Amino acid sequence: MSATGAAAASHILGPVDQVPLGEGRAFAVDGEQVAVFRLRDGTVRALAAVCPHRGGPIADGTIDRQQVICPLHQHAFDLTSGCSTTGAEPLQAYRVSVDGEQNLVLETGGV
Amino acid sequence: MTSVAERAQSRPDGRARSRDSRRRLVVIGNGMAGARAVEEILARGGAEQFSITMFGDEPYGNYNRIMLSHVLSGEESDADIFLNPLSWYEDNGITLHAGVRADRIDRFAKHVFSSDGRVTPYDTLVIATGSRPHLPPMDGLYTPGGSVKPGVFGFRTIDDTRKMAEHARHDHHRHAVVIGGGLLGLEAAAGLRSFGLGVDVVHSGGHLMSAQMGPDGGAVLRRSVEALGIGVLTGSRTTAVLGRDRVTGVSLRDRPDIDCDMVVVAAGIRPNVDLAVLSGLPVERAIVVDDRLRVQDEDHIYAVGECVQHRGEVYGLVAPLWEQAVVLANHVTGADTSAAYLGSRTATKLKVAGVEVASMGLQGPELDTDEHIVFSEPSRGVFKSIVVRDNKMVGATLLGDSRKVAFLTQAYDRGLPLPEERLGLMFDLGTPGEDVGVAELDDDAQVCNCNGVSKKDLAAAVRGGCASVSGAMDATRAGKGCGSCKLLVKQVVEWAADGAVEEDPAATYYVPGIPLDKAALMAEIRKRGLRSVSAVFHALAPGGAEDAKSKMGLASLLKMMLADQYVDERDARFINDRVHANIQRDGTFSVVPQMKGGVTSVQQLRRIADVAEKYNVPLIKLTGGQRIDLLGIPKEDLPQVWADLDMPSGYAYGKSFRTVKTCVGKDFCRYGTGDSTKLGVEIESRFQGIESPAKLKLAVSGCPRNCAESLVKDVGVVAVEGGRWEIYVGGAAGAHIRKGDLLATVDSPEEVKVLTGRFMQYYREHANWLERTYAFVPRVGIEHLRAVIVEDAEGIAAQLDAAMQASVDSYVDPWSERVDPLTPGQFRTSLPLTVLPQVPVR
Numbered sequence: 001m002s003a004t005g006a007a008a009a010s011h012i013l014g015p016v017d018q019v020p021l022g023e024g025r026a027f028a029v030d031g032e033q034v035a036v037f038r039l040r041d042g043t044v045r046a047l048a049a050v051c052p053h054r055g056g057p058i059a060d061g062t063i064d065r066q067q068v069i070c071p072l073h074q075h076a077f078d079l080t081s082g083c084s085t086t087g088a089e090p091l092q093a094y095r096v097s098v099d100g101e102q103n104l105v106l107e108t109g110g111v
Numbered sequence: 112m113t114s115v116a117e118r119a120q121s122r123p124d125g126r127a128r129s130r131d132s133r134r135r136l137v138v139i140g141n142g143m144a145g146a147r148a149v150e151e152i153l154a155r156g157g158a159e160q161f162s163i164t165m166f167g168d169e170p171y172g173n174y175n176r177i178m179l180s181h182v183l184s185g186e187e188s189d190a191d192i193f194l195n196p197l198s199w200y201e202d203n204g205i206t207l208h209a210g211v212r213a214d215r216i217d218r219f220a221k222h223v224f225s226s227d228g229r230v231t232p233y234d235t236l237v238i239a240t241g242s243r244p245h246l247p248p249m250d251g252l253y254t255p256g257g258s259v260k261p262g263v264f265g266f267r268t269i270d271d272t273r274k275m276a277e278h279a280r281h282d283h284h285r286h287a288v289v290i291g292g293g294l295l296g297l298e299a300a301a302g303l304r305s306f307g308l309g310v311d312v313v314h315s316g317g318h319l320m321s322a323q324m325g326p327d328g329g330a331v332l333r334r335s336v337e338a339l340g341i342g343v344l345t346g347s348r349t350t351a352v353l354g355r356d357r358v359t360g361v362s363l364r365d366r367p368d369i370d371c372d373m374v375v376v377a378a379g380i381r382p383n384v385d386l387a388v389l390s391g392l393p394v395e396r397a398i399v400v401d402d403r404l405r406v407q408d409e410d411h412i413y414a415v416g417e418c419v420q421h422r423g424e425v426y427g428l429v430a431p432l433w434e435q436a437v438v439l440a441n442h443v444t445g446a447d448t449s450a451a452y453l454g455s456r457t458a459t460k461l462k463v464a465g466v467e468v469a470s471m472g473l474q475g476p477e478l479d480t481d482e483h484i485v486f487s488e489p490s491r492g493v494f495k496s497i498v499v500r501d502n503k504m505v506g507a508t509l510l511g512d513s514r515k516v517a518f519l520t521q522a523y524d525r526g527l528p529l530p531e532e533r534l535g536l537m538f539d540l541g542t543p544g545e546d547v548g549v550a551e552l553d554d555d556a557q558v559c560n561c562n563g564v565s566k567k568d569l570a571a572a573v574r575g576g577c578a579s580v581s582g583a584m585d586a587t588r589a590g591k592g593c594g595s596c597k598l599l600v601k602q603v604v605e606w607a608a609d610g611a612v613e614e615d616p617a618a619t620y621y622v623p624g625i626p627l628d629k630a631a632l633m634a635e636i637r638k639r640g641l642r643s644v645s646a647v648f649h650a651l652a653p654g655g656a657e658d659a660k661s662k663m664g665l666a667s668l669l670k671m672m673l674a675d676q677y678v679d680e681r682d683a684r685f686i687n688d689r690v691h692a693n694i695q696r697d698g699t700f701s702v703v704p705q706m707k708g709g710v711t712s713v714q715q716l717r718r719i720a721d722v723a724e725k726y727n728v729p730l731i732k733l734t735g736g737q738r739i740d741l742l743g744i745p746k747e748d749l750p751q752v753w754a755d756l757d758m759p760s761g762y763a764y765g766k767s768f769r770t771v772k773t774c775v776g777k778d779f780c781r782y783g784t785g786d787s788t789k790l791g792v793e794i795e796s797r798f799q800g801i802e803s804p805a806k807l808k809l810a811v812s813g814c815p816r817n818c819a820e821s822l823v824k825d826v827g828v829v830a831v832e833g834g835r836w837e838i839y840v841g842g843a844a845g846a847h848i849r850k851g852d853l854l855a856t857v858d859s860p861e862e863v864k865v866l867t868g869r870f871m872q873y874y875r876e877h878a879n880w881l882e883r884t885y886a887f888v889p890r891v892g893i894e895h896l897r898a899v900i901v902e903d904a905e906g907i908a909a910q911l912d913a914a915m916q917a918s919v920d921s922y923v924d925p926w927s928e929r930v931d932p933l934t935p936g937q938f939r940t941s942l943p944l945t946v947l948p949q950v951p952v953r
């Protein structure tokens with residue numbers, strides 16, 4: 001990423017409870033489309049929002065603690081690394097966390 | 112943990128190795144022949160006799176090269192084709208130098224010199240270096256620096272395949288030329304087509320696959336290949352690759368140039384013999400071996416696979432090398448010193464670019480007295496040609512239909528007498544069917560050519576305890592090559608198990624993440640009082656782990672079992688069920704309002720028209736279920752669309768009761784005998800939206816003309832003479848076609864509704880997840896269903912009716928969720944193209 005010249009930046013995406021437990025929601029951040037997931041244990045993950053297979057909406061996928069399954073053709077991606085377990089190209093993974101005010105904080109660039 | 116401890120124990124220090132009294136076996140080449148030879152050696156107690164070292168030029172374990180075509184076409188991932196992963200070498204105590212070339216052998220000192228500077232002594236050596244693509248001389252193949260021009264590819268290794276895929280995926284790359292119209296070239300062409308590239312195959316022979324078949328078969332194959340959108344130029348030679356530093360096209364002799372972004376050269380293979388030549392071993396077309404697979408005049412050096420020449424033959428398919436590996440192992444280990452390899456008859460059975468091809472022996476008649484039987488049906492891509500001499504089969508080519516291949520191969524291999532009526536060679540003429548065929552098949556008959564598995568091997572695996580089809584396939588690898596033999600493998604396993612084929616345990620799980628079948632799962636859920644999907648995972652999944660692939664099935668099951676007692680966790684639902692619409696390929700949704708029995712009104716039509724206009728709906732379509740589909744609605748518009756429509760959901764998205772199709776019925780139709788429309792509307796009103804293991808499509812027809820297609824529905828009702836109604840179940844007319852079975856003939860619409868509900872409830876309780884009724888009904892049997900549902904043989908009818916009633920009572924129209932979204936952002940777009948507020952950088 002740093003090769004493209006994008007500087008590392010963090011973004012506050014607003015309250016974490018915009019994302020229901022066990023689901024994902026998409027955000028447009030700095031021109032990038034990011035799907036943020038909230039696992040049932042309360043932790044959060046973030047991946048690029050567009051499936052590399054045929055452009056499926058990743059935030060609409062079904063998740064467990066490890067993976068998200070794209071709703072269009074069921075390719076699966078590891079929520080932490082973005083690597084596909086079904087042979088698709090990987091999704092970019094982002095660092096994401098929840099701050100003291102219960103806001104989602106996402107980092108772009110310089111990952 | 113334990114494995115580390117064990118390893119430490121078995122090799123406490125270097126002394127264990129120096130005490131090693133075993134002889135040293137070194138294998139050069141870690142491909143299909145080398146690894147198979149080692150497997151055969153290990154199977155004969157080789158681990159006690161030898162310490163084994165392998166050199167492989169490719170930096171991986173051994174993989175199934177045949178499957179590279181599937182990897183290229185995306186049907187298989189490259190991780191799934193490994194036959195011997197790196198752990199296999201470790202587990203068997205084999206030292207593997209992966210990514211290391213052997214450069215030279217000193218036959219006198221018995222040393223192998225390799226590219227990493229290592230010198231490795233051996234007592235016995237096996238050479239299995241295989242082949243490489245042949246790049247025929249043409250201009251412009253190489254850059255001035257001497258490397259192959261970027262954009263030119265051979266097709267031999269996993270790395271070749273990855274690079275081709277990467278190149279093909281490049282946005283600006285639109286066209287590919289494949290040089291060579293044999294097996295490999297056609298597979299490459301079909302693979303590249305799947306990337307959406309235009310592909311031309313340039314073949315110097317007069318017809319495709321000229322090594323395997325004659326011109327007539329080649330012409331039929333050409334049609335099938337062209338039907339895949341692949342251009343075919345036969346009798347045409349490529350003279351130059353164009354482009355300065357990358358490929359821009361090719362020049363052909365006698366034809367105009369073709370512009371292209373990549374060239375795949377599949378014009379034959381050449382054995383890898385440099386090492387042998389350099390080391391002074393006898394090499395003609397390939398390394399010369401005797402009937403023991405020993406290199407001519409060498410006592411301690413063997414060779415196997417595509418790099419060998421045996422009795423003048425060099426083979427380019429895997430089947431011969433399985434036979435070679437067995438003989439070699441028998442000699443190397445001394446298990447059977449009388450074993451001899453006498454050559455392989457090349458009967459090939461392949462799947463090329465999706466077309467089944469089998470060929471053996473002669474391609475056409477050679478003597479005046481030869482009989483030649485030919486059947487050609489180009490429109491279906493079927494071609495069969497058989498050559499008979501002295502009442503023996505001496506050659507056959509089969510394209511597009513391989514049903515008789517097992518029999519023909521055997522007739523060819525063993526010179527069996529042939530049926531008087533020659534047509535019987537090509538078609539089953541109501542004489543011995545497929546099953547008898549399997550029983551009659553020779554024990555040694557090869558079932559899977561790709562992995563060299565005979566009927567005997569499969570039968571032994573079944574007797575050894577692998578009584579399931581997939582178990583036997585795993586144990587023998589049968590069916591894991593090109594896949595064209597899977598049907599035969601299944602038949603042989605069934606025959607060997609004598610009807611006692613076991614299901615895989617995992618195949619009976621209701622959902623993959625919980626190791627219980629449906630009945631046991633339901634019992635546990637009841638016993639423990641589980642009411643939500645997360646509670647089920649917590650209580651019943653191994654380690655309490657959630658499993659994304661299991662969520663939707665569990666949600667459906669719990670809703671069915673608990674009706675309004677179900678604790679609905681939205682994340683367990685598939686996106687369609689979260690937003691009550693059907694997701695489309697572009698991430699938009701389709702909206703289908705309920706239109707009971709296909710009956711609508713002026714008001715409804717007007718509202719639908721208004722909505723379509725207001726939201727600029729890109730496509731308005733009548734569905735097969737007699738409704739109106741509004742396609743291309745963005746997620747965020749869904750609630751407002753429903754509000755404007757003010758109609759209930761038609762459930763065109765769920766694994767649930769969908770529609771009841773009806774004909775016009777007796778009020779208007781001249782033929783109608785029963786009021787099908789009224790009954791259809793009533794059925795839909797009663798069962799709207801109930802969830803089930805798979806979708807349910809129903810129909811009611813007012814007379815036996817069956818205008819609503821009741822015979823091919825999950826439940827189909829037909830009015831017959833005398834005011835009676837027939838109920839059919841288990842029909843289908845989609846990817847699968849099946850005529851429904853008659854469940855009952857009843858006297859009144861009321862009874863139709865009761866039995867329909869009772870059948871659906873029984874199906875909901877007993878069918879596997881995603882098992883449509885067309886599979887469920889034949890599985891449990893229509894007699895059983897009649898007994899339980901119509902005659903109440905098990906005394907559960909009242910219970911089924913009550914459970915269905917509870918589901919009916921808990922129905923809520925999901926489109927009412929529009930006012931008050933159930934989860935935050937339920938209808939927020941997931942493809943934020945422009946819609947979302949941009950988040951400022953901190």
Ligand SMILES: Cc1cc2nc3c(=O)[nH]c(=O)nc-3n(C[C@H](O)[C@H](O)[C@H](O)COP(=O)(O)OP(=O)(O)OC[C@H]3O[C@@H](n4cnc5c(N)ncnc54)[C@H](O)[C@@H]3O)c2cc1C
Pocket residue numbers: 139140141142143144145166167168169176177178179180211212213214239240241242266267268295298383386415416417418427428429430432461462560561593
């Ligand atoms: C795309 C494709 C599809 C195919 N489809 C079919 C099919 O449908 N049916 C069929 O029967 N056959 C098919 N084949 C042919 C089949 O794969 C070969 O017959 C088989 O792999 C030959 O095995 P081998 O061990 O002799 O050679 P290989 O499998 O090529 O193994 C040789 C190995 O030795 C290594 N090596 C070479 N020289 C050295 C050295 N000096 N030092 C160390 N290592 C070395 C090579 O890197 C290679 O890994 C197909 C082949 C390809 C490429």
Ligand code: FES
Pocket residue numbers: 051052053054055056070071072073074075
């Ligand atoms: S678009 Fe994601 S799996 Fe096809």
